[in-house]
Amino acid sequence: MKIELAESLGFCFGVKRAIKIAEEAKDAHTFGPLIHNSLENERLRKDFNVGLVENIEDLKSNSKVIIRTHGIEKKNLVRLHEKDMEVIDATCPYVTKPQQIVEDMSKEGYDIVIFGDEEHPEIKGVKSYVSGNVYVALTPSKLDNIALKDRVAIIAQTTRREDEYEKIVSYLMRRIREVRVFNTICNATFENQDAADELSMRADVMVVIGGKNSSNTKQLFRICEQNCNSSYLIESAAELDPNWFENKSLCGISAGASTPAWVISQIIEKIENLKPKK
């Protein structure tokens, strides 16, 4: 039996990068959780002495602090520098980009619209880089009663859907003379889905790895189930059943965005050992 990984699966580029940065930094703290996966944050604490601090004033001066993937507010970055900390930036580059864009565009006199969730740490961070007017909205109606300038620059939260972004841009186009649209959406989640879709159409058995409560993992599983009758959703290697793989020639693997690579590797190794010896 051949085992094939979906072309895109598990952690996205930004998460992988942040973990590598944290591992290399060692003996540091992250200000807020590095990524949205406690298992992985705990592994970093145990194996690399990278702890977690939620309150900036709990950080010791002159020590190492790692900025998490979602980024932080500018005032907090200033405070970290005031405390003479060694700041190690693990902000996802796809998040740094909108921070830079809104900073530049508001300096150029544009009103800023952010298509996203006001309460999300990524958006709190991005918003803090605006020097002029900024409005956060998930729907056009949120902007109805706002007197916008005739020049608006708009960015999107990296995990938003493009079709919803289009709606807010179309609305602005009708109201505003110049709308400068930056497509800051990162397609990692959709890439995992597309790759799972493609692979599960060819596979005889499909293993989707991820939390059973994870909404993006469940979505991957639903896609695979439609294409491949023998699809299974598991969290760990212990759940594997040798019967699943009997008389199969291609086993496909997909994994949710919160699934660490080492969990995926463990499961692949176990499947390889389950293979009927030839």
Added chain:
Amino acid sequence: MKIELAESLGFCFGVKRAIKIAEEAKDAHTFGPLIHNSLENERLRKDFNVGLVENIEDLKSNSKVIIRTHGIEKKNLVRLHEKDMEVIDATCPYVTKPQQIVEDMSKEGYDIVIFGDEEHPEIKGVKSYVSGNVYVALTPSKLDNIALKDRVAIIAQTTRREDEYEKIVSYLMRRIREVRVFNTICNATFENQDAADELSMRADVMVVIGGKNSSNTKQLFRICEQNCNSSYLIESAAELDPNWFENKSLCGISAGASTPAWVISQIIEKIENLKPKK
């Protein structure tokens, strides 16, 4: 009976302005027809000695030339100056604007997309102001096989529909990192329709003035008919029938985009004289 004009009717701002410019210039030629209304162009020739020249080389050096509402190609403007002509610019400011935008944006390194009809004089003129890459498209599919830069500026032909403009912008947003959208659509046609709609709902009799073959005039008439049973489409004062106005208290007036103000005035005067004396 009260007579009320639709809040927006007849010639748009750009056409009115061009006619005023031509009247003030006198003893001149327009390079191409000043506006798309031969009756009015003929009046200008007779009353103000403003003739029409289609070929640039037929213009005498040192004489006066008027640039028509749709604008002209940059190379032709250069040629007019080479011929030492007195150039009087009657280009609609709503057309000058996209010319300036595409000139500036292409200098800044943006690829230019023009949403419009390649064969329309307005678009030929606008396109000629681009120094880099420029693509004219009415539908997204026209751009499918074009390798666009990651920074695109887009403008629209002034008479296009906003919902179709949105489609091409949405398409570009998905492909391109930065799409700089300029809403250069002029709503004059739609303003006439909206105003006719509003007025005909209140009027007891509605007179729509314009060519019986003019598509925008017929569209005005259809709108009025729906709201007011006593709606009439006429081209000249001679068609008015006193019976239409018997026992009516409000007469509404609308007019197509190609209807000169003097035609509208003549008709209003005639209606006023038809009024039963009190």
